Amino acid sequence: MRLLQGYSNNLNTIKMKKLYSLIVALFVSTIMFSQGTVTGTVMDGDMGTPLPGASVVLQGTQNGTSTDFDGKFTIEVSEDSGTLVVSYIGFVERRISFSTYGDIGSITLNPDAEELEGVVVVGTGVIDLAKERETPVAVSTITAKEIQLKVGNTEFPEILNTTPSVYATKQGGGYGDSRINLRGFNQNNTAVIINGQPVNDMENGWVYWSNWQGLSDIASGMQVQRGLGSSKLAVPSVGGTLTIVTKSTEKEEGGFAKISAGNDSYFKTVVGYNTGTNEKGWSSSILLGRWSGDGYVDATEGEGYTYLFSLGYMPSDKHAFNFTFTGAAQWHNQRDFELSIRDHLNYGGDDFRKFNGDWGMLNGETYTFRRNFYNKPIGTLNWDWNIDDKLSLSTSIYGSWGRGGGTGPRGRNFSINPFRKDLTEGITDGLTYRNADGTIDFDAVVANNRAGDAYTVEGPYEGAILGSNGFSDNGVNSNIAIRRASMNSHNWYGAISNLKWELNDEWTLGGGVDLRSYKGFHYRVLNDLLGLDGYVSTGNENITEGLIIRETIKASPFNNTGLTDNKIDYYNVGKVNWFGFNGITEYNNRNNLSAVLQIGVSNQTYQRIDYFNQPNEDAESDKDSKVGGYIKGGANYNIDDSHNVFFNAGYIERQPLFDAIFPNFANAINEDAENEQITSFELGYGYRSSFLNANINLYNTTWDNRFISESIRGVQGLDNGTANFAGVKQVHSGLELDFNMRPVDRLRLDGMMSIGNWQFKDNVTASVFDGDQNLVDTATLYVDGTKVGDAAQFTASLEADYEIIENLGVDVTWRHAANLYSDFTFQLDTRNWANDAQFLAPNNRGALKLPSYNLFDLGLDYQFDFEKSNIFIRLNVNNIFDTEYISEASSSIYVGDEGPASDAPVSTYKGIDDRNLVWFGFGRTWNLSLSYNF
Numbered sequence: 001m002r003l004l005q006g007y008s009n010n011l012n013t014i015k016m017k018k019l020y021s022l023i024v025a026l027f028v029s030t031i032m033f034s035q036g037t038v039t040g041t042v043m044d045g046d047m048g049t050p051l052p053g054a055s056v057v058l059q060g061t062q063n064g065t066s067t068d069f070d071g072k073f074t075i076e077v078s079e080d081s082g083t084l085v086v087s088y089i090g091f092v093e094r095r096i097s098f099s100t101y102g103d104i105g106s107i108t109l110n111p112d113a114e115e116l117e118g119v120v121v122v123g124t125g126v127i128d129l130a131k132e133r134e135t136p137v138a139v140s141t142i143t144a145k146e147i148q149l150k151v152g153n154t155e156f157p158e159i160l161n162t163t164p165s166v167y168a169t170k171q172g173g174g175y176g177d178s179r180i181n182l183r184g185f186n187q188n189n190t191a192v193i194i195n196g197q198p199v200n201d202m203e204n205g206w207v208y209w210s211n212w213q214g215l216s217d218i219a220s221g222m223q224v225q226r227g228l229g230s231s232k233l234a235v236p237s238v239g240g241t242l243t244i245v246t247k248s249t250e251k252e253e254g255g256f257a258k259i260s261a262g263n264d265s266y267f268k269t270v271v272g273y274n275t276g277t278n279e280k281g282w283s284s285s286i287l288l289g290r291w292s293g294d295g296y297v298d299a300t301e302g303e304g305y306t307y308l309f310s311l312g313y314m315p316s317d318k319h320a321f322n323f324t325f326t327g328a329a330q331w332h333n334q335r336d337f338e339l340s341i342r343d344h345l346n347y348g349g350d351d352f353r354k355f356n357g358d359w360g361m362l363n364g365e366t367y368t369f370r371r372n373f374y375n376k377p378i379g380t381l382n383w384d385w386n387i388d389d390k391l392s393l394s395t396s397i398y399g400s401w402g403r404g405g406g407t408g409p410r411g412r413n414f415s416i417n418p419f420r421k422d423l424t425e426g427i428t429d430g431l432t433y434r435n436a437d438g439t440i441d442f443d444a445v446v447a448n449n450r451a452g453d454a455y456t457v458e459g460p461y462e463g464a465i466l467g468s469n470g471f472s473d474n475g476v477n478s479n480i481a482i483r484r485a486s487m488n489s490h491n492w493y494g495a496i497s498n499l500k501w502e503l504n505d506e507w508t509l510g511g512g513v514d515l516r517s518y519k520g521f522h523y524r525v526l527n528d529l530l531g532l533d534g535y536v537s538t539g540n541e542n543i544t545e546g547l548i549i550r551e552t553i554k555a556s557p558f559n560n561t562g563l564t565d566n567k568i569d570y571y572n573v574g575k576v577n578w579f580g581f582n583g584i585t586e587y588n589n590r591n592n593l594s595a596v597l598q599i600g601v602s603n604q605t606y607q608r609i610d611y612f613n614q615p616n617e618d619a620e621s622d623k624d625s626k627v628g629g630y631i632k633g634g635a636n637y638n639i640d641d642s643h644n645v646f647f648n649a650g651y652i653e654r655q656p657l658f659d660a661i662f663p664n665f666a667n668a669i670n671e672d673a674e675n676e677q678i679t680s681f682e683l684g685y686g687y688r689s690s691f692l693n694a695n696i697n698l699y700n701t702t703w704d705n706r707f708i709s710e711s712i713r714g715v716q717g718l719d720n721g722t723a724n725f726a727g728v729k730q731v732h733s734g735l736e737l738d739f740n741m742r743p744v745d746r747l748r749l750d751g752m753m754s755i756g757n758w759q760f761k762d763n764v765t766a767s768v769f770d771g772d773q774n775l776v777d778t779a780t781l782y783v784d785g786t787k788v789g790d791a792a793q794f795t796a797s798l799e800a801d802y803e804i805i806e807n808l809g810v811d812v813t814w815r816h817a818a819n820l821y822s823d824f825t826f827q828l829d830t831r832n833w834a835n836d837a838q839f840l841a842p843n844n845r846g847a848l849k850l851p852s853y854n855l856f857d858l859g860l861d862y863q864f865d866f867e868k869s870n871i872f873i874r875l876n877v878n879n880i881f882d883t884e885y886i887s888e889a890s891s892s893i894y895v896g897d898e899g900p901a902s903d904a905p906v907s908t909y910k911g912i913d914d915r916n917l918v919w920f921g922f923g924r925t926w927n928l929s930l931s932y933n934f
Contacts, residue, residue, distance in 0.1 A: 036101035042071045042086055043108050051109060054088040059095065068806065077101070126196035126382070126396045126496045126512075127245060128231045129223055134594045136634030136646035138226040138684055138697040138736060140164070144219060149859065151216040152876045152927035153262040153293070156209055160242075161815060162799060163224050164697070164736035164754040167791035169887040171919055172335035173297035174372065175304070176210025181791035183226055183701065184732045184758035185239030188657075191231060194244045195324070195380060196496060197398050198233060202518035202576045203658035211376040211402065214306025214328035217270050217289050218246045226736070227682050227699055228632045228650045232498065232582045232598065233514055238654070238678050238703055239732075246326060247285060247308065252276050254934055262927035266293035270306070281314040295333065296922050299359035299368050302332030307377075320384045327377035329557040334358065334370040336408070338890060340422035341914035342907060347423070347438030353884065353920040357423055360440030367442050369483055374404030375557035395497040403561045405487035407527050410569070411469055411480045416440060422915060433481075445481050446531035452477030461534060461548055468536035469569075471546050476536050483528040484568065485553055487561055490520040498582075506589050514580035514602070523571035525553045525562035537568040540612045570665075573609040574658050578602060592638040601629035604655045608662045621667035626655040628675055634682075644686045652678040660707040664722040664773055670707075672726060677704045694739035702761075703730045708826050722769045725781070725826050729761040730788060746803040756793035756819070760786045766826070781826060781839045786846040789824060790888060792817035794852075807863040818852035822889040822916070838892065848892035851910040853885035853921075869934035877926045886910075887921040 050071025057064035155178035188205030229241035253276030270289035337357035348355035359368035418426025467480030498512035580602035632650025706728035734756035
């Protein structure tokens with residue numbers, strides 16, 4: 001019985017298990033059969049083109065997908081109704097409801113210029129970004145994806161070379177030594193703004209890109225606003241504004257790791273991680289990177305580190321805070337010695353473009369006179385306050401602490417570098433410390449330094465081998481060479497605050513302040529004594545007998561920069577304080593018309609402190625203040641969904657640079673210094689369709705009342721003197737075209753063309769001062785009608801981007817540059833062998849026109865997709881045909897001109913005299929990167 005009863009129980013258990021299994025199967029089947037699919041297409045609202053890679057997520061779930069190359073998506077859903085969250089970097093997120101399975105049609109996303117990359121949590125109120133078909137300015141936007149794809153181991157500004165009226169070069173070719181021109185204006189007349197904060201040097205307006213080597217890693221995107229731009233800073237730029245937005249605390253958790261390799265031993269690693277925003281509103285991000293390389297140009301090794309930390313806090317919808325600390329510490333060897341074409345050809349070997357005249361061998365190792373080193377961390381605290389539905393306040397408080405400088409030769413040993421000659425003639429005439437290959441014999445330099453007499457004065461230095469640049473008694477040797485470091489450090493603090501008041505759906509008022517306090521430290525210290533036991537400095541006029549110095553400062557951003565140590569040659573401080581106010585009125589009927597009127601006024605105060613060339617009691621100069629300002633406005637009219645037109649106009653009174661207030665390296669205030677005057681007018685037209693998007697702009701900018709100061713030697717018998725040129729005037733006008741189109745599936749074409757006519761207007765009178773600031777002469781430079789040099793006045797590019805198969809893409813870019821003229825200095829020295837003194841004569845031939853050139857770049861990438869991560873591989877080959885070209889020149893020697901070795905046979909390169917001083921562009925280079933994103 002027990003056996004039968006047990007059998008019965010087992011049978012019942014088996015039946016119950018089968019029943020449970022059947023119920024589970026029926027339940028699962030019900031769920032499966034109730035699932036369906038929703039399909040659709042995501043489109044760019046501005047361009048009318050598909051958005052590949054857009055995110056589509058079922059609201060309230062982790063169920064999501066992304067669009068393919070044609071913007072199409074398919075997502076499995078468990079119910080026939082719900083809401084899809086559709087998002088794409090740089091576009092406004094949308095929520096789309098559905099009530100049935102199947103195709104829900106096209107979903108249009110509109111660009112969100114205020115976020116640019118969709119990752120900035122706060123700080124957007126101080127970042128002035130233009131919106132297409134709304135802001136009446138000429139603008140080009142470059143996304144983070146484009147930056148990551150194209151920069152590689154090239155210079156950060158070079159990614160802009162395919163935008164209209166931009167000309168960026170590597171200049172000497174060291175890491176970070178690039179520069180950029182916009183509409184023919186160099187970068188001290190082009191505003192560079194990072195996260196809403198100005199970074200142009202407060203004294204000379206320059207931007208040193210080596211200080212921002214890490215921007216390609218931390219940038220969320222950037223905009224080039226040509227002309228007046230939309231910046232509300234108290235005084236905008238002349239040529240345009242480059243606005244860069246860096247990564248901030250990101251909304252979603254995730255991270256990445258990336259490694260890159262390239263030509264000439266380039267290697268880079270970057271890692272980053274974002275915590276995402278937690279339930280209490282906190283978020284943080286961190287990024288660390290390191291790069292190193294030998295450099296394309298001979299002896300231009302370098303190494304750098306990038307760091308970024310960001311902490312965000314959003315306690316409510318009304319308040320959001322974000323703190324960011326970032327920087328890029330680096331050192332790199334440079335090529336600073338100006339070389340002629342024949343120098344390159346005579347000493348450059350197989351690839352003459354790489355030749356560098358600043359280096360040689362010391363004790364069997366590479367050594368150079370020129371090394372740049374700098375660390376410029378910047379800390380920023382942003383606060384966005386939504387006071388109510390109509391009123392908001394955005395504030396940014398920042399500080400920057402730059403430390404570093406650059407090394408170079410110091411001494412009277414002119415058998416190292418030629419004087420008023422190129423290297424070819426100098427070596428022909430006999431440069432004792434140059435090898436036959438043009439490099440410097442540093443072992444011989446050290447031997448010469450050590451061959452001097454011993455110091456004869458009793459005391460701790462008796463018997464030491466001492467050298468000096470201005471003292472030769474008591475056994476001190478003045479025929480020496482050392483390596484000095486010229487330091488340009490600063491402390492910079494500022495605050496920007498903008499209030500925005502939306503009166504109604506159409507009218508908006510705004511106002512803000514821009515506060516800056518800058519203190520720049522300029523001095524020289526010893527870096528390498530090159531065999532000497534010490535150096536006698538006579539630069540400080542407050543020390544009558546000179547100062548013997550033995551301590552040296554390392555050329556590294558991570559070491560003491562000598563701010564509190566003994567200095568040589570000079571030591572002065574520049575102080576600039578700035579207060580600015582801006583006001584803005586905007587109109588937008590949300591249909592077809594938008595307009596803006598902006599005004600700004602600022603007060604800039606200057607003071608100079610000289611601890612070496614002024615008696616101690618007179619070290620501080622008087623203060624001088626200049627008031628500047630601007631008024632600008634414009635309107636955009638959308639004729640229909642395809643056509644729009646805009647115009648803008650403005651007038652700027654820009655305060656002079658620091659050296660115009662204190663010319664001639666002295667504390668005497670220039671009472672004749674006046675504001676620069678800029679007037680600008682622009683017309684634009686835009687076209688949008690599903691096939692083609694295009695923009696055409698016409699502009700005219702007049703830059704008047706410039707002040708230029710140049711050091712001179714040999715004029716009127718002066719050993720040292722200064723020529724001041726006042727009232728310099730330039731007129732820049734031109735036409736710009738850019739477009740993108742999709743002629744067939746999987747293919748996108750982007751192109752541009754810019755035609756400029758940039759030239760000087762009227763001749764210029766110079767005042768010549770001796771070393772004691774006495775007026776000794778005047779002279780006229782005949783520059784009326786001379787072409788502005790340093791940037792190609794005709795540029796064009798075309799890029800084809802094709803997706804071969806899903807996740808595999810290739811792109812080819814062609815770039816053309818023409819009407820490129822040599823840059824020139826305002827010179828009065830008739831012995832200037834580079835021939836800039838030709839402008840002392842009327843009817844001169846003007847700036848030398850350089851050969852045009854064409855370059856081709858190639859890119860190839862592939863992405864491996866996983867459930868919640870991907871691996872991305874990218875190969876860039878720049879200048880794939882290894883084209884030889886001159887990127888810039890600084891002389892205007894015409895065939896047949898007299899000059900050094902003028903009795904020698906004339907040689908030419910591509911039709912120009914090979915005595916001209918030039919920088920050649922790089923030949924073929926490459927980089928390969930692999931990134932893991934999760």
